[in-house]
Amino acid sequence: MVEGLGKRVVTEAYPWAPLEVPEGFRGKPVIDPEKCVGCGSCVNACPPNALTLSDDGRHRVVKLFLGRCIFCGRCEEVCPFNAIELTKEFELATSSTEDLVQEVRLVMAKCTVCGRPYATLREVRKVAESLPENLRGLAYVCPDCRGRISSYFVGFARR
Amino acid sequence: MRRASGSEVLGRVVETLKRLGAESVTVTQEGVVLSTVTKDRLRDFVRALIREYGESLRHSTCMGTDLRPVRGSFSVTHVLALDGLRLYLLVETEAFGNRPKVPSLTPLLPAANWAEREARDLLGIEFEGHPEPVKLILPDPWPEGVFPLRKDYPYNKKLYETPAQVRGVRGEPRFFSAKPSPPSESVREGCALIPVGPYHPALHEPEYYELYVEGERIVEARYRGFFVHRGMEKLAESRMTINQVPFLAERICGICGYTHACAYCQAVEAAARIEVPERALYIRSILLEIERLHSHILWFGVAFHMLGFDTGFMAMWRIREEVMRVAEALTGNRKTYGMNLVGGVRRDIDEGKASLVLRMLESVEGEFRRFCDSVLSMREVVERVKEVGVLTREDARRLGAVGPHARASGLGIDVRVDHPYAAYRFVDVNVAVRDSCDVLARILVRYDEVIESVRLIRELLKNMPKGELMAEYGDLPPLRVGLGATEAPRGEDIHLVITGRGNKLYRWRPRAPSYVNLATVPTMLEGERLANAPIIIASIDPCFSCTDHVVVVDLRTGVRRRMNLLRNALTRG
Numbered sequence A: 001m002v003e004g005l006g007k008r009v010v011t012e013a014y015p016w017a018p019l020e021v022p023e024g025f026r027g028k029p030v031i032d033p034e035k036c037v038g039c040g041s042c043v044n045a046c047p048p049n050a051l052t053l054s055d056d057g058r059h060r061v062v063k064l065f066l067g068r069c070i071f072c073g074r075c076e077e078v079c080p081f082n083a084i085e086l087t088k089e090f091e092l093a094t095s096s097t098e099d100l101v102q103e104v105r106l107v108m109a110k111c112t113v114c115g116r117p118y119a120t121l122r123e124v125r126k127v128a129e130s131l132p133e134n135l136r137g138l139a140y141v142c143p144d145c146r147g148r149i150s151s152y153f154v155g156f157a158r159r
Numbered sequence B: 001m002r003r004a005s006g007s008e009v010l011g012r013v014v015e016t017l018k019r020l021g022a023e024s025v026t027v028t029q030e031g032v033v034l035s036t037v038t039k040d041r042l043r044d045f046v047r048a049l050i051r052e053y054g055e056s057l058r059h060s061t062c063m064g065t066d067l068r069p070v071r072g073s074f075s076v077t078h079v080l081a082l083d084g085l086r087l088y089l090l091v092e093t094e095a096f097g098n099r100p101k102v103p104s105l106t107p108l109l110p111a112a113n114w115a116e117r118e119a120r121d122l123l124g125i126e127f128e129g130h131p132e133p134v135k136l137i138l139p140d141p142w143p144e145g146v147f148p149l150r151k152d153y154p155y156n157k158k159l160y161e162t163p164a165q166v167r168g169v170r171g172e173p174r175f176f177s178a179k180p181s182p183p184s185e186s187v188r189e190g191c192a193l194i195p196v197g198p199y200h201p202a203l204h205e206p207e208y209y210e211l212y213v214e215g216e217r218i219v220e221a222r223y224r225g226f227f228v229h230r231g232m233e234k235l236a237e238s239r240m241t242i243n244q245v246p247f248l249a250e251r252i253c254g255i256c257g258y259t260h261a262c263a264y265c266q267a268v269e270a271a272a273r274i275e276v277p278e279r280a281l282y283i284r285s286i287l288l289e290i291e292r293l294h295s296h297i298l299w300f301g302v303a304f305h306m307l308g309f310d311t312g313f314m315a316m317w318r319i320r321e322e323v324m325r326v327a328e329a330l331t332g333n334r335k336t337y338g339m340n341l342v343g344g345v346r347r348d349i350d351e352g353k354a355s356l357v358l359r360m361l362e363s364v365e366g367e368f369r370r371f372c373d374s375v376l377s378m379r380e381v382v383e384r385v386k387e388v389g390v391l392t393r394e395d396a397r398r399l400g401a402v403g404p405h406a407r408a409s410g411l412g413i414d415v416r417v418d419h420p421y422a423a424y425r426f427v428d429v430n431v432a433v434r435d436s437c438d439v440l441a442r443i444l445v446r447y448d449e450v451i452e453s454v455r456l457i458r459e460l461l462k463n464m465p466k467g468e469l470m471a472e473y474g475d476l477p478p479l480r481v482g483l484g485a486t487e488a489p490r491g492e493d494i495h496l497v498i499t500g501r502g503n504k505l506y507r508w509r510p511r512a513p514s515y516v517n518l519a520t521v522p523t524m525l526e527g528e529r530l531a532n533a534p535i536i537i538a539s540i541d542p543c544f545s546c547t548d549h550v551v552v553v554d555l556r557t558g559v560r561r562r563m564n565l566l567r568n569a570l571t572r573g
């Protein structure tokens, strides 16, 4: 038994030397504020509600609170725009809660028919880009009004 | 260990259940048969089942459900395992009214004791004829008639709002009363009472033992637990969607969390009839064995520590460290967390990772063998654990022990073989059984299991087929029952679900293996020497729990002294 002892040390020199983590390590998630469109997919998937969404009429805020995060990486998995990613960062201890919060504020788009804010401007533009030119205007109309408009046209066509 | 054809056995069992008076019998999933029985017939039905299947019938757990919003009634579903026949029998009974009553099965199957009391606490279902109808889970001062798992109880409702309310009338802490339940009516004549537990800053699993000792001998032991009931079931049923729950499920345990994520996913997959791709099943099994490996090696460390052999403790944890690093490379963190979703797994094990695993196995197996072989050849160690903490085969069966604990008492049960899941359908598992029923047997069983895990991982890696990692599926069908069972490092882990609407669960009932194994501890402690208590308690593989500090009360003078049970045990032992 004595043979195995003292030969191999697994204790790391950390924190006096940096600690390597492997590829694919699930560390601190970071939202890229340039890419996020505020669609809320990550918010729906996040198990512990570390990600939340709030609207104040003019802005939509995607908020990440690391104090609740379990580093599962579901947000990264579901984000349609690769706007949120887990990093290798794990040194998150802090004496201030603010350090644990990331907020992305996005301007809301107003419906061109009823004037109600219904999605972020960035998301609406993305949708518009994906539509054929003659239908683009529809992207700037909220889902409710869009429904009314199309049923009007459908009703018109039946007549 | 292949047995008689499954469908033949199933047909015969279904016939038997009908003959014995089940109202309806349905095969809900592979290896699971659901029978419904009226409550007047329940006892007779189960008595007949016991007569029919005898020893091989094991009460696994039971689940109470508030079905009033959908059916206007409560239901109680008992899970009975027929391990030899590779079947789980679900026996469901309905009960009506605001204080529903069903007959208790505890007089027939003592292993039902805790599970029934849990349903009584959380749902207000009375079990008529229960020999011990007292609180199990809820704290003593919990108000009468408030049942947190009923559907009309909001999950975020606070029972007490102000600190003063929490503190209670006499300024005593409301949530812990040192009285065990049932209250110690009489302290036994001439005995000293030694409470072990309930809290220690280093513990994550508080438990409380009350040991009555006569000199060195423990004459009676009582157990009280559930100090950290976290309300996970309620949270999952009210706030989470099916693919969020795996991340909650794996947090049930800090050591073997992945097994819970698997059992949960299996339950939902069974309920929704989702076919998981084969490669995903292999990956699950590989990770489950990696989890067993690190869990068992950790336990060896703890056991050595309990025996006062700290060199062994450190050596084991050093060996385990390599497993943890591989786990980190495979899953993205040291714990084998975050790998499962309903329908499959989230990460692949590619060639590079597989070779990491193989290299780790090579060194861990060699080092573990070398070290443990030499320790187990030391007379001081063997004599210290031989014939200590005996749990007879009879008692193990009666109390429903599972896992290595049961296997060390001569019961050859193992979910991997008896109810094969994940990739255990494709590989043969050698079940380690010992029959000396003592702590030594528990050590030897786990030793064999470490070696077997290493062999299994190698075989699984070799046979793993190519393919998808995740099944595709649509919305969840509502109100379907599903059962998922895995062999956790500590024994059978059972998850029962009833699906709900909107991709949510209507009911989720996980039951961890320690739930049943802990109930066997008092039996093992009685008649033992006090100095053996720490290793006996540890031998079922809970955590360090409470073995550190005890309070000795001298009954005549009432003087309290604090001392360290562990140190005490070592100096005497």
Ligand code: SF4
Binding pocket: A031, A035, A036, A037, A038, A039, A040, A041, A042, A043, A062, A078, A079, A080, A081, A082, A083, A084
């Ligand atoms: S991070 Fe991605 S998923 Fe989350 S709101 Fe932004 S765009 Fe949507």
Ligand code: SF4
Binding pocket: A029, A042, A045, A046, A047, A048, A049, A050, A051, A064, A068, A069, A070, A071, A072, A073, A074, A075, A076
């Ligand atoms: S990593 Fe998991 S817990 Fe953290 S923000 Fe993303 S989804 Fe939420």
